[in-house]
Amino acid sequence: xxxxxxxxxxxxxxxxxxxxxxxxxxxxxxxxxxxxxxxxxxxxxxxxxxxxxxxxxxxxxxxxxxxxxxxxxxxxxxxxxxxxxxxxxxxxxxxxxxxxxxxxxxxxxxxxxxxxxxxxxxxxxxxxxxxxxxxxxxxxxxxxxxxxxxxxxxxxxxxxxxxxxxxxxxxxxxxxxxxxxxxxxxxxxxxxxxxxxxxxxxxxxxxxxxxxxxxxxxxxxxxxxxxxxxxxxxxxxxxxxxxxxxxxxxxxxxxxxxxxxxxxxxxxxxxxxxxxxxxxxxxxxxxxxxxxxxxxxxxxxxxxxxxxxxxxxxxxxxxxxxxxxxxxxxxxxxxxxxxxxxxxxxxxxxxxxxxxxxxxxxxxxxxxxxxxxxxxxxxxxxxxxxxxxxx
Amino acid sequence: xxxxxxxxxxxxxxxxxxxxxxxxxxxxxxxxxxxxxxxxxxxxxxxxxxxxxxxxxxxxxxxxxxxxxxxxxxxxxxxxxxxxxxxxxxxxxxxxxxxxxxxxxxxxxxxxxxxxxxxxxxxxxxxxxxxxxxxxxxxxxxxxxxxxxxxxxxxxxxxxxxxxxxxxxxxxxxxxxxxxxxxxxxxxxxxxxxxxxxxxxxxxxxxxxxxxxxxxxxxxxxxxxxxxxxxxxxxxxxxxxxxxxxxxxxxxxxxxxxxxxxxxxxxxxxxxxxxxxxxxxxxxxxxxxxxxxxxxxxxxxxxxxxxxxxxxxxxxxxxxxxxxxxxxxxxxxxxxxxxxxxxxxxxxxx
Numbered sequence: 234x235x236x237x238x239x240x241x242x243x244x245x246x247x248x249x250x251x252x253x254x255x256x257x258x259x260x261x262x263x264x265x266x267x268x269x270x271x272x273x274x275x276x277x278x279x280x281x282x283x284x285x286x287x288x289x290x291x292x293x294x295x296x297x298x299x300x301x302x303x304x305x306x307x308x309x310x311x312x313x314x315x316x317x318x319x320x321x322x323x324x325x326x327x328x329x330x331x332x333x334x335x336x337x338x339x340x341x342x343x344x345x346x347x348x349x350x351x352x353x354x355x356x357x358x359x360x361x362x363x364x365x366x367x368x369x370x371x372x373x374x375x376x377x378x379x380x381x382x383x384x385x386x387x388x389x390x391x392x393x394x395x396x397x398x399x400x401x402x403x404x405x406x407x408x409x410x411x412x413x414x415x416x417x418x419x420x421x422x423x424x425x426x427x428x429x430x431x432x433x434x435x436x437x438x439x440x441x442x443x444x445x446x447x448x449x450x451x452x453x454x455x456x457x458x459x460x461x462x463x464x465x466x467x468x469x470x471x472x473x474x475x476x477x478x479x480x481x482x483x484x485x486x487x488x489x490x491x492x493x494x495x496x497x498x499x500x501x502x503x504x505x506x507x508x509x510x511x512x513x514x515x516x517x518x519x520x521x522x523x524x525x526x527x528x529x530x531x532x533x534x535x536x537x538x539x540x541x542x543x544x545x546x547x548x549x550x551x552x553x554x555x556x557x558x559x560x561x562x563x564x565x566x567x568x569x570x571x572x573x574x575x576x577x578x579x580x581x582x583x584x585x586x587x588x589x590x591x592x593x594x595x596x597x598x599x600x601x602x603x604x605x606x607x608x609x610x611x612x613x614x615x616x617x618x619x620x621x622x623x624x
Numbered sequence: 625x626x627x628x629x630x631x632x633x634x635x636x637x638x639x640x641x642x643x644x645x646x647x648x649x650x651x652x653x654x655x656x657x658x659x660x661x662x663x664x665x666x667x668x669x670x671x672x673x674x675x676x677x678x679x680x681x682x683x684x685x686x687x688x689x690x691x692x693x694x695x696x697x698x699x700x701x702x703x704x705x706x707x708x709x710x711x712x713x714x715x716x717x718x719x720x721x722x723x724x725x726x727x728x729x730x731x732x733x734x735x736x737x738x739x740x741x742x743x744x745x746x747x748x749x750x751x752x753x754x755x756x757x758x759x760x761x762x763x764x765x766x767x768x769x770x771x772x773x774x775x776x777x778x779x780x781x782x783x784x785x786x787x788x789x790x791x792x793x794x795x796x797x798x799x800x801x802x803x804x805x806x807x808x809x810x811x812x813x814x815x816x817x818x819x820x821x822x823x824x825x826x827x828x829x830x831x832x833x834x835x836x837x838x839x840x841x842x843x844x845x846x847x848x849x850x851x852x853x854x855x856x857x858x859x860x861x862x863x864x865x866x867x868x869x870x871x872x873x874x875x876x877x878x879x880x881x882x883x884x885x886x887x888x889x890x891x892x893x894x895x896x897x898x899x900x901x902x903x904x905x906x907x908x909x910x911x912x913x914x915x916x917x918x919x920x921x922x923x924x925x926x927x928x929x930x931x932x933x934x935x936x937x938x939x940x941x942x943x944x945x946x947x948x949x950x951x952x953x954x955x956x957x958x959x960x961x962x963x964x965x966x967x968x969x970x971x972x973x974x
Contacts, residue, residue, distance in 0.1 A: 268783075269783055269784075270783055271781070271783055272779070272780055272781045272782050272783040272786060273778075273780045273781075273786070274780035274781040275781070275783075277780075279765075279778075279780060280780070281704060281705075281706050281707075281768070281774075281777045281778065282704070282774060284765035284768035284769060284778060285765065285769060308897070311901075312897050312900055312901045312904070313900060313901075313904055314901070314904030314905065314907070314908060343764075344762050344763045344764050344765075345761070345762070345763020345764075345765070345778070345779075345782075345786035345787075346761070346762055346763045346784075346785070346786070347763075349743075349760070349761070349762040349763070350762060352743050352760055352762055353742040353743045353762065356743065356760055357743050357744045357760050358742075358743075358744070359741045359742040359743050359744040359745075361738075361739045361876060361879075361883070362739065362740050362741055362742040362766070363740075363879055363882060363883065364740065364742040364764065364766050365742035365743075366883070366886060368742060404901065407897075408893075408894055408897045408898065408901075409894075411893060411897055412889060412890060412893040412894060412897075415889050415893060416886055416889055416890070419882070419885070420882065420886075423879065423882035423883075424766070424769070425769075426878050426879050426881075426882055427736055427739065427740055427769075427770045427875050427878050427879050428736075428769055428770055428772065429870075429871065429878065430772050430867060430869060430870050431769070431772075439881065442882050442885065576867075
């Protein structure tokens with residue numbers, strides 16, 4: 234480690250990554266000032282017809298879905314007893330924790346009075362609202378994720394007794410986490426059930442909650458593979474023998490699971506289409522886009538995963554993971570923006586502004602920097618020597 | 625069992641099945657508040673003079689509009705309510721003449737905005753108005769997503785204290801026993817105010833009296849569960865900006881299923897996951913036990929084989945021993961005989 238540290242210190246601060254991150258951070262700060270001095274209208278294209286935009290569609294809807302790796306991985310390892318995935322749990326939990334924390338952070342930009350975010354829980358509870366349930370679950374799950382993440386932090390800080398206590402809670406936290414994740418992943422989809430006249434029939438369904446939950450499993454499995462792929466090169470020096478030895482096995486195992494879940498997801502989407510008898514919409518422009526989403530981002534990655542697992546072709550599985558992650562983003566964008574307010578003339582439709590895009594990039598960049606900071610200091614990709622085999 | 629007893633039990637069972645059925649059916653439907661007030665808008669009477677917009681602006685102390693209220697050219701473009709305007713009149717081309725339609729909050733019987741608000745900033749009052757409480761509003765704007773009539777508007781340019789803005793049915797004036805501002809001001813009596821039941825009767829009477837003048841439908845009587853603001857028109861409602869695909873289910877009805885699933889998941893998931901955990905744990909234990917048993921069995925078998933080998937080896941050794949003894953005995957006997965011959969030879973020589 235000493236050698237790495239010395240090497241890191243000698244590196245220049247002006248790497249391409251740092252330059253780009255710096256630019257995004259500066260731009261983000263500028264837009265932040267504009268947002269809180271000029272109101273939402275100063276930096277967004279939101280209007281009276283389009284109250285939700287990219288900050289809800291991407292930062293909330295996509296952020297929560299892509300952070301589902303936390304509950305899928307911990308469930309696989311601790312509930313289903315698949316111990317070979319143990320090395321992947323900590324990176325997944327860290328990603329999920331940062332993901333949810335950034336969701337709340339981004340909501341601070343989107344809601345009109347962010348300091349009142351605790352109001353639904355502590356001042357007046359609107360229990361008829363699915364958004365109340367989302368808020369309650371996100372708060373609780375963020376707490377669960379923090380506790381699940383804390384052993385790594387406690388190991389870094391050297392608090393042995395507390396760490397031992399927290400580790401004993403792992404199974405309980407995992408089950409609680411899966412319950413909460415099921416609820417808010419599905420309730421994010423249920424948010425749109427209240428507006429049948431605004432969401433295009435191809436995307437509107439009474440099954441929206443189920444679709445969102447099942448697709449979040451696909452997102453979680455794929456995101457673990459995708460992020461493991463992204464981390465592999467820059468973080469390789471931090472990965473210990475257990476992580477590296479199990480990496481390919483993880484990709485194959487999660488790839489197989491993702492293939493099956495995607496197939497199931499595709500099936501229930503077809504059932505939803507048939508149940509509402511919406512076949513005739515497939516011949517419209519929205520129908521073409523629906524087919525692109527379903528065939529290009531659900532059926533195709535399912536097939537690629539199957540091929541990759543059968544042939545033990547790791548690169549194909551990684552491409553399938555990237556395609557699935559992109560597909561989740563397409564789906565959430567479609568539901569919250571593209572297919573929402575489909576009845577309005579195009580002049581009244583929403584398109585994100587540069588301010589909104591800047592803040593979204595700002596949020597993601599903060600997440601990447603935080604992940605890098607934490608995983609270089611705490612035992613995320615490796616086991617702390619003092620606590621090896623203590624689980 | 626006695627026949628009479630059996631038949632009695634059968635009858636009791638039938639009766640007990642029937643009773644909850646009617647109770648359950650009764651619980652499914654909601655009516656309006658008994659004192660709900662309503663407004664009837666008659667599109668055949670409206671001349672688009674915008675006096676109602678002006679009255680609304682004045683009684684609610686809203687900011688002054690860009691152009692005066694007697695400027696009728698604004699009717700040439702479609703408008704909607706916004707953060708400075710609680711009601712607007714739009715012009716639509718009818719079959720023979722322009723049709724003017726007033727748009728404002730319809731004060732639904734089961735408002736989607738109230739159902740969607742996660743902090744209960746919206747509330748359906750007993751008098752039918754849907755009120756808004758800015759003191760708890762977070763500004764999530766989910767009410768704007770939920771409203772099927774696209775009425776709530778937001779103060780996007782307010783940085784620190786933005787609010788949702790919409791018609792309040794002039795609740796302060798109702799409290800004083802006055803009419804809503806727009807109703808009071810309408811010169812053509814296109815707006816009729818009163819108890820909802822009475823308003824529906826009036827609307828039906830008009831349709832019955834002039835069937836050729838009106839479409840036979842009271843828009844808002846049942847749309848999205850019913851509204852307090854209802855419409856009569858001589859043109860199809862979809863031609864005058866009123867969507868006819870809203871259905872009759874109220875917002876709470878739409879989301880009841882998803883909300884009902886929450887306690888089911890909370891109750892069943894821990895049992896399901898706990899069960900999976902126990903099964904996988906037990907599977908591991910069985911696998912471990914089998915491994916231990918296999919090792920033990922292997923050791924036992926190895927022990928037995930070793931013992932057998934030892935036994936065989938001992939047997940062979942015993943046989944070998946016997947033969948060696950015989951050989952030694954024979955040798956000894958032969959040796960014993962040889963010295964005698966030597967002794968005899970000595971005697972003969974002496």
